Amino acid sequence: MEAIPLTMVPHAKEVRIVEIRGGHGFQRKMRVMGLREGKIVKVVTKQPLHGPITIDMGGSQVTVGMGMAKRILVEVVK
Amino acid sequence: MKRIVLMGNPNVGKSVVFSRLTGANVVTSNYPGTTVDFSKGKMRVGDKKVEIIDAPGTYSLEPSNKAEEVAVEMLASADVVINVVDATNLERNLFLTLELLERDIPTIIALNLWDETHHLGIEIDKEKLQEELDVPVVATVALSGEGIKELVTSLEKAKVSKKIEPMSEKERWIKIGEIIKKVEKVSHRHHTFRDKIADMTIKPSTGIPIAILIIFCAFWVVRFIGENLITYIFDPFFEEIYKPLLMHLNEWIGSGFIRDILIGKLVDGNIDFMESMGMLTTGLYVPFAAVLPYIMSFYFMLSILEDSGYLPRLATLVDNIFHKLGMHGHGIVPLFLGLGCNVPGALAARTLETRKQRFISSTLLAIAVPCMAQTAMIFGILGPYGLYYIVLVFLTLAIVYVTAGIILSKFVKGESPEIFLEIPPYRMPSIKAILKKTWMRIRWFLGDAIPWLIFGVFIVNILYSIGFLDWLGSALSPVMEKIFGLPGEASLALIIGFLRKDLAVGMLLPLKMKAMQLVIAATILTIYFPCVATFAVLVKELGIKDMLKATMIMIATAIMVGGTMKILLIGL
Numbered sequence: 301m302e303a304i305p306l307t308m309v310p311h312a313k314e315v316r317i318v319e320i321r322g323g324h325g326f327q328r329k330m331r332v333m334g335l336r337e338g339k340i341v342k343v344v345t346k347q348p349l350h351g352p353i354t355i356d357m358g359g360s361q362v363t364v365g366m367g368m369a370k371r372i373l374v375e376v377v378k
Numbered sequence: 379m380k381r382i383v384l385m386g387n388p389n390v391g392k393s394v395v396f397s398r399l400t401g402a403n404v405v406t407s408n409y410p411g412t413t414v415d416f417s418k419g420k421m422r423v424g425d426k427k428v429e430i431i432d433a434p435g436t437y438s439l440e441p442s443n444k445a446e447e448v449a450v451e452m453l454a455s456a457d458v459v460i461n462v463v464d465a466t467n468l469e470r471n472l473f474l475t476l477e478l479l480e481r482d483i484p485t486i487i488a489l490n491l492w493d494e495t496h497h498l499g500i501e502i503d504k505e506k507l508q509e510e511l512d513v514p515v516v517a518t519v520a521l522s523g524e525g526i527k528e529l530v531t532s533l534e535k536a537k538v539s540k541k542i543e544p545m546s547e548k549e550r551w552i553k554i555g556e557i558i559k560k561v562e563k564v565s566h567r568h569h570t571f572r573d574k575i576a577d578m579t580i581k582p583s584t585g586i587p588i589a590i591l592i593i594f595c596a597f598w599v600v601r602f603i604g605e606n607l608i609t610y611i612f613d614p615f616f617e618e619i620y621k622p623l624l625m626h627l628n629e630w631i632g633s634g635f636i637r638d639i640l641i642g643k644l645v646d647g648n649i650d651f652m653e654s655m656g657m658l659t660t661g662l663y664v665p666f667a668a669v670l671p672y673i674m675s676f677y678f679m680l681s682i683l684e685d686s687g688y689l690p691r692l693a694t695l696v697d698n699i700f701h702k703l704g705m706h707g708h709g710i711v712p713l714f715l716g717l718g719c720n721v722p723g724a725l726a727a728r729t730l731e732t733r734k735q736r737f738i739s740s741t742l743l744a745i746a747v748p749c750m751a752q753t754a755m756i757f758g759i760l761g762p763y764g765l766y767y768i769v770l771v772f773l774t775l776a777i778v779y780v781t782a783g784i785i786l787s788k789f790v791k792g793e794s795p796e797i798f799l800e801i802p803p804y805r806m807p808s809i810k811a812i813l814k815k816t817w818m819r820i821r822w823f824l825g826d827a828i829p830w831l832i833f834g835v836f837i838v839n840i841l842y843s844i845g846f847l848d849w850l851g852s853a854l855s856p857v858m859e860k861i862f863g864l865p866g867e868a869s870l871a872l873i874i875g876f877l878r879k880d881l882a883v884g885m886l887l888p889l890k891m892k893a894m895q896l897v898i899a900a901t902i903l904t905i906y907f908p909c910v911a912t913f914a915v916l917v918k919e920l921g922i923k924d925m926l927k928a929t930m931i932m933i934a935t936a937i938m939v940g941g942t943m944k945i946l947l948i949g950l
Contacts, residue, residue, distance in 0.1 A: 325442065328547065332437040333800065334470045336551070345581045351698035352707070352797050354580055359498065359803075360467050361576075363694040365706070365796025 303373040306343070306353065307366060314342050315374035322371050330372065333362055340377060379457045381429045382421070382533070385449065385478060386462035387471055388435030389687070389802035391490045393417070394520035395462050396432040397814040399530065406818040414448045415728075417818060423533050431456075437470075439477040443731060453478075458536045459485045460529070465495045465502060465517070466803075468562055472554045475511065479542035485513045486536040488529055492517040499565035507561045512541040521808045572804055580691045580801065589695055592688065593714065596679050600718050601750060603675035612667040616651060624649055624658060638843050652881060655842060661835040664877070665828050669911055670820075672719040672750065677819045678812070680715065680722075685807035685815075690799050697797045703780065704738045704787025705730060706797040712739045713779075716747040720912035723747065724919060725823070733924075734792030738783060740916055741928040744908040745935055746779035748879070755883035756900050763893040770897050770947075775904060778939055782931075834910035838877055847873050861937060863944040864899055865889050871899070872906060879909050894947045898940055906936035 303318045317339050320327045334357045335341070344354040344361060353369045355362055364372075386392045397404075400419030409416055417432040433452045434445035441447040453459065461478050463471040478485055487507075495502060508515040514535045518525035545553065578584045624641065628649070631637045641649065642656030649656075651663035683689050693707030700709040708730055716723025720743060727739040748756065760767040787794065841847050851873050855866030862868075867889055875882030886899050907929070908916065917925045 328438065328440060329442045329798070331547075331551070332470070332473050333798075334467075344577065347582055347694065347698050349698055351701075352694055354694055354801060360470065361801035362799065363690065363697070363707075363801055364798050365697070365701070367796050368798060 303375050306355070306364075306369040306372040306374055307346075309343050309374060309376075311343055311345070314340055314377045316340050316377050317372060317374050319373040320371065321373065326368075326371070330368075334360055335362065335364075335372060341374070379423060379426070379428055379533075381431065381456055382423075382458045382460060383431045383433050383452050383456035384460050384462060385433050385453060385474070386435060386490075387437055387464060387467075387474060389800055390435070390462050390464040390467075390471065391520045391805075392435060392462045393432055393815065394685075394808050394811045395460070395488055395490060395518065395526070395529075396430070397808075397811045398520055398523055398526045400430055404814065404818055406822045409448045409451075414445045415822075416448065416452070421530075423530065436474065438474055439481075453481070453483070456483055458533065459483050460488055460533075460536075461485055462488045462490050465489045465491050466498055466500060468500075468502060469554060469558050472557060473550060476542055476545075476550050476553060479511060479513065479539040480544045482538045484536040484538055486529070486532055487511065487513060487515045488520075488525070489515055489517045490520055492525065493519045493522075497570070499568070501563040501565070503561045507557070510541070510557050510560060512539040513537055521806065576691075576801075576804060579688070580694055582695065585691065585695050589692055592683075592692075596683065596714075597718065597750075600672070600675045600679050603678065604672040604718075604750075607671035607674060608667060612671055616663055616667050621649055621651075627658075635843075639839060642839070655835075655839055655877075657832070657836055657839060660877070661832055661839065664835060665832060665911065668751075669719060669721055670823075673722055673823055674816070674820055676715055676718050676722045677816045677823075680711075680726075681812045681815045681819075682807050685805070685812060687802045687804045690801045693797065693799065694801065699780075701794075701796070702787065703742070703783030704790060704794050705735045705783075706794065708797075708799075709735070709739050712743055713747060716743045716749065717753075718750045720744070720747065720749050720908055721915055724908075724912050724915040728919060731795060732793050734790050734794055737790055737792075737920060737924055737928070738786045740920055741786065741931055742779055742783055744912060744916065744928060745782055745905050745932050746775045748775065748904045749909075751880035752883060752904065755880040759883060759887055759896055760893070760900065763896070767893050767897050771900050771904075774901050774939065774943065778905065778935065782935060786931075834914040835877070838910060861944065862898055862902060862940045863948045864895055865891065868899055872903065875903050876907060876910055876913075879903060897947065898943045901943060902936050902940040905932065905939055907932055 309315050317335060317337050319337065320330050339357060341355050341357050344356045346353050350366050352363045352365045355364065384392055384396055396417060399421045404417055404419035406415050406417045414434055416434060419430050420427050421430045431452055433449040436446040436449040439450050441450050459478055461475050463475060475487065489504065504515055504517055514532050516525055516529045516532050518529055520526065579588050628637065628641050640656050640658050642654035642659050645653050649659050651659055654660050692710055696710045697707030700707055711729060712723045712726040715726050723743045724740055727736045730736050730739055756771055757768060760771065851870045854869035854872065858864045858866050858868045868886065871882040871885040874885055882903055883900060886896060891899065920928065
């Protein structure tokens with residue numbers, strides 16, 4: 301299964317986070333917010349025109365900007 | 379035990395716990411050297427009174443922004459920590475908990491939002507969690523007050539955990555996994571009605587119309603509360619009680635310089651709180667009776683929007699636009715508040731993260747956002763000519779806001795980080811917490827902003843009595859005529875506009891201008907400079923140097939926009 305950036309995930313599809321690309325600070329910032337390798341998440345909505353993406357992590361939700369979402373790699377859960 | 383510090387992730391109901399624990403005597407202040415606000419109060423533990431601090435919410439002790447840095451610094455001064463944990467989100471919250479327990483500070487855990495776990499099909503074994511963490515765990519529902527008593531009585535049992543030792547980040551995640559496995563059971567989670575609303579309000583197709591509706595309603599409520607406070611409380615007080623006292627004082631002082639400064643000039647032999655311009659008349663009336671009521675109703679409404687969980691959704695919906703203006707979604711808050719009164723708008727700019735974002739937000743606010751009072755007057759003077767002219771003013775201002783924002787985001791140095799924020803579930807706000815929050819903010823306003831306001835009026839007053847303002851008025855009148863195509867006397871309105879923009883719009887009426895001239899005058903009046911109240915707050919928030927830059931941008935924009943409008947609307 302090939303890893304794709306979170307920005308390319310179709311709406312409402314469950315995906316597993318496989319990699320967070322970036323420096324230590326960035327990775328940690330994502331993890332403490334609940335975006336961690338191995339976690340299963342889904343995209344709630346994408347705002348139009350390269351707007352931010354809202355992600356559901358099983359109960360809690362977070363909005364991340366496009367640039368950050370590109371650095372979160374996921375694979376589709378079968 | 380002298381000082382208790384409340385620590386926890388954002389959106390876990392920490393401030394509700396805080397307001398449950400403290401009495402009326404709470405203050406919100408600014409952490410020295412930052413734009414981060416925090417609250418402090420007193421509470422009774424046994425027979426002693428101890429200080430309790432509500433630290434800013436943080437996800438970890440390795441701070442990623444200023445607010446989190448402040449939280450970490452506050453931790454250092456704590457004798458006891460109450461770690462407020464969101465029981466519906468235990469896994470994520472435990473990261474901070476472990477970090478806290480790794481430090482040798484006596485800690486107690488408030489497992490908040492306990493009632494919600496039942497609806498969500500989450501089962502937590504509290505005893506086991508207590509055993510695993512080796513510190514007391516108390517289940518609480520801060521909203522209803524459940525468990526708060528137990529939390530207070532258990533405070534003395536707060537202890538340093540012997541089971542949690544310092545570890546690496548990776549080890550911490552593993553540990554969290556182990557703990558969760560032992561203490562938490564999650565059965566299937568139903569898609570509730572609340573989830574549906576949550577989805578609807580964040581998806582653009584439904585979210586944007588709902589946002590417009592909510593903003594509209596919020597405005598209506600703010601205006602309603604503000605106007606009624608003025609009509610039934612503040613105005614009667616000033617007119618019926620305060621004015622007779624001042625009139626006595628006026629007779630006692632007699633005429634002269636002191637009277638000019640304190641009382642100002644009389645209008646038809648009487649004090650006119652809007653026009654007398656004395657320190658004790660207009661100087662007190664403007665901040666207390668004209669601005670304060672709106673501040674109260676604004677803060678009330680803002681607290682509701684905050685505590686219900688709506689603001690992060692609104693920020694998500696508008697992030698796109700605001701990102702292009704050099705801010706991010708949160709930039710809507712100062713704009714939104716500013717449309718009511720620029721003062722709370724200017725204060726709200728501090729919630730943005732970087733200097734660049736705050737500078738852009740404040741400058742745009744001062745340039746292109748008319749306050750409610752001014753908007754009402756613009757409707758008043760242009761209404762008779764038709765809606766078209768009113769639309770022209772607001773359309774111009776909107777274009778200026780966006781254009782200036784795009785330009786500023788290119789030229790202002792500094793960073794404008796992307797949006798990254800938690801979208802909490804909707805929660806019923808607690809009336810008690812809202813009133814307390816509103817009160818704390820008002821108190822902060824009274825202590826921090828009002829002295830500046832009075833000082834501003836004082837300066838204007840001096841400039842007025844030495845004739846500087848009249849001189850400036852006549853010096854500016856050629857500018858009015860040549861660049862803006864307005865009668866020279868309109869310059870006086872600009873000068874009065876520094877004190878009260880709505881009043882200044884009214885002063886345009888006797889000048890017998892054409893509709894297009896009124897459009898230009900009303901637009902320039904919004905752009906050229908903020909009112910003295912906003913100006914004072916901005917100087918304080920941005921610092922003199924940045925405020926001077928902002929002022930230059932404002933004046934330049936006013937000249938460019940006014941000149942362009944004259945050419946387009948009236949001709950050369």
